[in-house]
Amino acid sequence: MSEEIELMKGNEAIAQAAIRCGCDGYFGYPITPQSEILETLMAEQPWKTTGMVVMQVESEIAAINMVYGGAGCGKKVMTSSSSPGISLKQEGISYIAGAELPCLVVNVMRGGPGLGTIQPSQSDYFQAVKGGGHGDYNMIVLAPASVQEMADFTVLGFDLAFNYLNPVMILADGVIGQMMEKIVLPPFSPRKTAEEIKKLYPWATYGKSKDRKPNVISSLEIDSVEMEQRNLKFQRKFQLMEENEIRYEEFETTDAEYILVAFGSTARICQKSVEIAREQGIKLGLIRPITLWPFPTPILYQYTSKVKHFFSIEMNAGQMVEDIRLAVNGKAKVDFYGRLGGIVPSPIEVVEFVKSKIA
Amino acid sequence: MKTEEIFIAGFGGQGVLSMGKILAYSGLMEGKDVSWMPSYGPEQRGGTANVTVILSDNRISSPILNSYDTAIILNQQSLTKFEKSVNPGGILIYDSYGITTPPTRKDILVYRIDAMDKSIEINATKAFNMIILGGYLKIRPIVSLESVLLGLKKSLPERHHHLIPMNEAAIKVGMDIIYQV
Structure with a gap:
């Protein structure tokens, strides 16, 4: 039997895959049934190995806005939560979509509405696929059905987010988060260096040199004529996703x-x-x-x-x-x-x- | 074996979830497909806990079921609730400690194991769940003892590996004391 096969929870698989795929930062606040994502990251201490930052921050809103900031610097960043916490993040997700930044958001759904129950549910479907936040935006929403896919979609989700410069969501539920199954973890790939980020993501705010104008990350555009053009560009991007990313x-x-x-x-x-x-x-x-x-x-x-x-x-x-x-x-x-x-x-x-x- | 669907229920703290985890790891050692689906949340803070473990030679579809080949029941609340969930012709194993209304079904095989009493007698209450596991493996030898020991090694943190011989002894005790009702 191969040494590579392991047994773990879906939540643990997300954490392990994030470390392995070269994620730069995770920001989150604990909530059942997804707390093992944060717990596993803390236990693994990736800041000592890959240099990945893991922060338990003061709230879900702080977490998504740290993701916004990290993504603006061209970093591979993510957050995770469960239903009530994901509701809190919606403003940030809309801003990230409006600023055309890549990030991964994981929702391990529990029963709502309100604080609801900690047991599994799929009642955030509308929130995930029809908007959630304000404005005309979409995100690719991946729905894993196994522990293996929790890991695979973490890798895939980041790839898609960077391909389209748009937030991607993994929409799982308490069953997939809490169950243990066999899994083969993805291979290690290093985090991008500062030089690589400069070269690959010239839009990022990695520090201005004298020979260019500042990069500005913003979802604000006061001029409606400009804002319509921006929206039309978003729509073309969403159309490309519809043409190429159905799975x-x-x-x-x-x-x-x-x-x-x-x-x-x-x-x-x-x-x-x-x-x-x-x-x-x-x-x-x-x-x-x-x-x-x-x-x-x-x-x-x-x-x-x-x-x-x-x-x-x-x-x-x-x-x-x-x-x-x-x-x-x-x-x-x-x-x-x-x-x-x-x-x-x-x-x-x-x-x-x-x-x-x-x- | 093609597929074995096992349900384990008892009080939080009895080792229900970890016993299921060891079974799942044992299956993994034999190259089987496995799933382990716990009840999660308040159970960890007392009350009842349960877990569904599936071991299969094929790919497992649903990790959640409403009836099982084998149910291992460790308290009265769970017995009352889940006696009906054993498949006809299936197996029900129960620990007698605290049981006021023993199982009554005639279309299943009922086994009793006095594991709690035994664990107190041999001063090994922490290995209570391993006595139960031994009893189960005597009735349903779906994985070898060797795989179970490997599974134990894999699921226990290294600092607890010195406890493996004690767990092995408890498994053997369980194999000796289980009997059909």
Whole structure:
């Protein structure tokens, strides 16, 4: 057996991957069910090895604004929290999008609204994919369904953030954060040097030399004519993301008559539902959107030529189901099943729901 | 073995989560796919704790289930709540300490282990969960004792490695004292 395979929690995987992929700084404030991200980083003490900064700061708002500052310097920086804490960060996320800076934000969702519960939920879907903060911006939202993907998407998330100069979010939930699974960690890659940052990110505020004008990082533009141009540029960028960054996974869809659509931990549960349904002779399949924004709209639409009934399974009151309905555009029936407030649906429950709707 | 779905429930502090972790590590040592899904949060501060551990030769789909091949139950609250969650033909193992209403199902195999009493008797209350683990492995030898010891080594911090022989002894005690009801 390879030495590289390890067993760890999803939250720990994010922390380990951040250190390994050359992250420059993490800023966060503890909250269940994601505190192990900060705890693991503190225990690993990467400031002694890679030089990565890890700070437990006074609030979620301070954390996202430190990310704003770090990103402005061309640094690879991140923050993480859970639902109520992510709400606090929304102003900062909007500013970072408006200033066109790269960063990674991790939300390990718990049940809301308000302080809610510490148990798993997916009720921040709208917040993540439809804005959250103010203004016309989008972010790529990655939904991991395994501990392995928690690590992989940390690496990928930073890459995408720097490709597009835009915040990227990992939208996980308490199940994926707290469970332990096998994982192969990404290889070590060094942090960028000051020289590399100067060369790669000429927009960054790394210290002005005499031969150039100051770089200014700001989301403010008083002149509306200019601000419209800036927005149009953002929109072109978002369109590129929609064209190039859709990711999804299919499970038993080749001969499927009915298709479940689920993301994150719910997609894992639905895989089991598909197994159970197929044992009972029901031709059920599963599509798992990996990017929740951009949503795999064209993929779902293509399926409407052979599948006439979709089921959205979520741990919320029905959020992604709206995007599925937009995607199938009236060409297929879409039913929704969800559990709320931190209750996780069981595989059997999902099968029973499907059966009740196709009977 | 293709897939073994194990549910362990008891009081916080009984070693429920760590016993599950050792099982998961043991499976890892044998190259199996494993998942370990704990109840998290207030349980750590007392009250009941539970964990679902799955070991499989195939890729594990859902880490969360509503019925199990084997349930290991260590207090009355959990027994009352989860006796019904054992698959028909499955296994229920319970520790008798503090149990006022023993299990009644006839469609499952019920095993009793007096691990709490034994751990007090042999002055090894800290290895209580290892006695339970031994009992379970006697009934369901899904991983070898060798893998369990490797798993222990992997899951315990190095400063506790001197405790491994004591844990091994406790596992063997558990294998001896479990019996079918």
